[in-house]
Amino acid sequence: MRAAIIYHSSHHGNTRKVLDALAAEFGVELVEASKASGIDLSSYDAVGFASGIYYSEFAQAVTACAEHLPAGMPAFLIYTCGSKSSRYGSAIRGVLAERANPLLGTFGCRGWDTFGLFRLIGGIAKHHPDDADLAAARAFYANKVLGAGE
Numbered sequence: 537m538r539a540a541i542i543y544h545s546s547h548h549g550n551t552r553k554v555l556d557a558l559a560a561e562f563g564v565e566l567v568e569a570s571k572a573s574g575i576d577l578s579s580y581d582a583v584g585f586a587s588g589i590y591y592s593e594f595a596q597a598v599t600a601c602a603e604h605l606p607a608g609m610p611a612f613l614i615y616t617c618g619s620k621s622s623r624y625g626s627a628i629r630g631v632l633a634e635r636a637n638p639l640l641g642t643f644g645c646r647g648w649d650t651f652g653l654f655r656l657i658g659g660i661a662k663h664h665p666d667d668a669d670l671a672a673a674r675a676f677y678a679n680k681v682l683g684a685g686e
């Protein structure tokens with residue numbers, strides 16, 4: 537299984553921390569969204585999109601990359617957020633659904649959030665992603681992404 541993950545992680549590097557754990561364990565290739573144009577996505581078996589959640593959505597640069605996914609290419613989503621909600625990422629989910637790219641699965645965990653007034657109290661989800669989050673991300677990747685290729 538050859539997979540790449542196109543990502544954006546600007547607030548505290550929370551999402552990148554999850555992706556680094558996956559890259560170390562599974563050798564998945566990480567591509568920052570602003571550097572993804574010109575990459576031939578057709579050479580992968582699956583492509584992931586990963587981002588912090590900003591105003592309930594994935595970063596625009598990541599969602600834009602999903603619009604260039606080859607037809608039929610399986611996709612998966614990874615995000616970190618201050619507080620959990622099942623409604624995050626509706627724009628990128630819409631892009632994948634519209635283009636009929638199969639969604640292998642979605643992984644989300646909390647990430648240190650000092651946005652807005654949370655800054656005044658040192659942020660929320662301060663020690664996340666933690667070891668348990670990283671273990672859950674590895675299990676997600678093994679089951680949903682690698683498992684789909686078996």
Ligand SMILES: Cc1cc2nc3c(=O)[nH]c(=O)nc-3n(C[C@H](O)[C@H](O)[C@H](O)COP(=O)(O)O)c2cc1C
Pocket residue numbers: 544545546547548549550551552587588589590591592593616617618619620646647648649650651
């Ligand atoms: C501008 C901005 C908007 C955010 N909006 C949300 C939000 O709608 N819901 C949420 O749970 N967290 C929100 N957060 C917190 C981030 O999703 C969270 O800290 C995430 O782990 C950041 O990932 P990163 O460090 O990879 O960028 C927001 C953070 C910023 C800076």
